[in-house]
Amino acid sequence: MPGKTFYIETFGCQMNAHDSEKVVGTLLAEGYTQVATPEEAHLVLYNTCSIRDKAEQKVFSRLQQFKREAGKGKLFGVLGCVAQQEGEKIFERAPHVTLVAGSASYTKLPQLLVQLEAGNRRVTGLSLDTDETFDTPFTRRDNPHRAYITIIEGCDKSCAYCVVPFTRGPERSRTGESVMAEARRLAEQGYTEIQLLGQNVNSYRDPSAAGWDFATLLARVAEIPGIRRVRYTTSHPRDFVRAIVEAMDANPVLCDHVHLPVQSGSSRVLAAMDRLYTRDQYLERIELLKTARRRYSITTDIIVGFPGETEEDFERTLDLLDKVQYDSLFSFKYSPRPNTAALSMPDRVPEEEKQRRLAILQEKQRAIQIRRNAELIGEVREVLVEGRNVPLGQWIGRTSDNRTLNFTHSETEGLVGRYLDVRVTRSGPNSLVGEAVV
Numbered sequence: 461m462p463g464k465t466f467y468i469e470t471f472g473c474q475m476n477a478h479d480s481e482k483v484v485g486t487l488l489a490e491g492y493t494q495v496a497t498p499e500e501a502h503l504v505l506y507n508t509c510s511i512r513d514k515a516e517q518k519v520f521s522r523l524q525q526f527k528r529e530a531g532k533g534k535l536f537g538v539l540g541c542v543a544q545q546e547g548e549k550i551f552e553r554a555p556h557v558t559l560v561a562g563s564a565s566y567t568k569l570p571q572l573l574v575q576l577e578a579g580n581r582r583v584t585g586l587s588l589d590t591d592e593t594f595d596t597p598f599t600r601r602d603n604p605h606r607a608y609i610t611i612i613e614g615c616d617k618s619c620a621y622c623v624v625p626f627t628r629g630p631e632r633s634r635t636g637e638s639v640m641a642e643a644r645r646l647a648e649q650g651y652t653e654i655q656l657l658g659q660n661v662n663s664y665r666d667p668s669a670a671g672w673d674f675a676t677l678l679a680r681v682a683e684i685p686g687i688r689r690v691r692y693t694t695s696h697p698r699d700f701v702r703a704i705v706e707a708m709d710a711n712p713v714l715c716d717h718v719h720l721p722v723q724s725g726s727s728r729v730l731a732a733m734d735r736l737y738t739r740d741q742y743l744e745r746i747e748l749l750k751t752a753r754r755r756y757s758i759t760t761d762i763i764v765g766f767p768g769e770t771e772e773d774f775e776r777t778l779d780l781l782d783k784v785q786y787d788s789l790f791s792f793k794y795s796p797r798p799n800t801a802a803l804s805m806p807d808r809v810p811e812e813e814k815q816r817r818l819a820i821l822q823e824k825q826r827a828i829q830i831r832r833n834a835e836l837i838g839e840v841r842e843v844l845v846e847g848r849n850v851p852l853g854q855w856i857g858r859t860s861d862n863r864t865l866n867f868t869h870s871e872t873e874g875l876v877g878r879y880l881d882v883r884v885t886r887s888g889p890n891s892l893v894g895e896a897v898v
């Protein structure tokens with residue numbers, strides 16, 4: 461068995477992806493070497509997501525797969541939301557797991573590793589009462605051009621279907637000064653795109669005397685020399701205010717894209733979900749974007765089959781798609797989660813009905829995306845080159861409004877990380893194709 465090697469697999473959202481970057485940086489600083497497969501590793505880590513039951517099941521099936529390896533000295537750790545949610549119960553369910561730690565404990569990883577290496581077989585990091593979850597000294601970023609920065613942790617809302625307030629705790633904002641220092645450092649290292657992260661970035665409030673709100677933070681980060689694009693995720697419609705759109709309008713470094721999760725088009729369902737806004741209030745936020753100076757792409761999340769959702773409620777969601785004309789959406793069937801208010805709600809929608817609604821919703825959205833993407837044919841868009849698709853002979857680019865734009869260019873290497881103008885020549889439901897303008 462090779463010593464001090466680790467493998468990590470990440471499930472779930474960008475917050476988790478960034479958390480894994482912090483875990484990797486910490487492990488490397490502690491003298492571990494990262495390997496590409498669980499088979500090669502001494503320490504196997506799963507950074508988990510518990511937003512849906514399916515994601516949680518996947519982790520336990522992974523753990524099951526390597527159960528026999530534990531006898532040969534391999535160590536297994538469960539990190540992230542499932543760890544925080546299930547806690548020490550994980551040791552009962554998967555007895556070969558030796559480390560269980562939630563995201564608020566990653567700053568303590570070096571101490572947890574010492575306990576693990578000393579032979580302790582039940583090491584836990586489950587405290588949520590830390591306020592120091594941001595400034596992990598080591599972060600190994602996966603992408604050399606785009607960097608995530610956490611600006612706020614946790615969530616003070618209590619949406620009836622969501623586990624996040626239980627797994628990530630209450631909201632804690634980071635100081636503006638500390639966000640700026642990290643962003644400046646990244647710019648100096650050559651990063652050109654920053655993505656500000658939080659469960660609800662809109663409720664960001666600088667805890668220092670400066671007291672910046674989210675719109676101010678956006679404006680300041682966008683002014684840092686060398687930063688060409690700033691994105692953020694995720695927003696809560698209730699806290700998405702005019703000042704944010706004004707900050708975006710004022711500086712094109714702030715990308716032409718807003719992800720504004722609606723979850724349902726029915727005010728009745730939104731009330732049951734405890735989302736704290738009505739359909740009309742949501743549409744007012746959309747109006748802020750549609751009447752803005754720039755054209756923004758708008759994307760969303762939708763849950764179908766929330767307890768009590770009637771056919772009429774579902775029709776309201778379909779109607780919302782017609783009204784907003786989203787550029788893309790993530791859609792899910794409602795999945796009951798532990799500790800949430802919706803768990804005990806009556807009138808569960810049968811699984812087949814959820815599936816039927818999901819299929820109808822996705823078909824409708826697909827038609828909208830085909831139409832909206834086709835409208836872009838002939839336009840020139842700036843892309844950040846993210847990679848190359850060798851078999852297709854195309855470069856992969858991303859536009860400011862978060863579309864994938866694959867394109868041809870006379871160069872066959874050396875373009876990744878550059879910003880280029882590309883003319884759109886073809887479109888599909890999920891991406892665009894074009895030619896570099898040279």
Ligand code: SF4
Pocket residue numbers: 615616617618619622623624625659660696
């Ligand atoms: S705003 Fe609602 S859905 Fe989003 S993290 Fe908070 S509780 Fe969950």
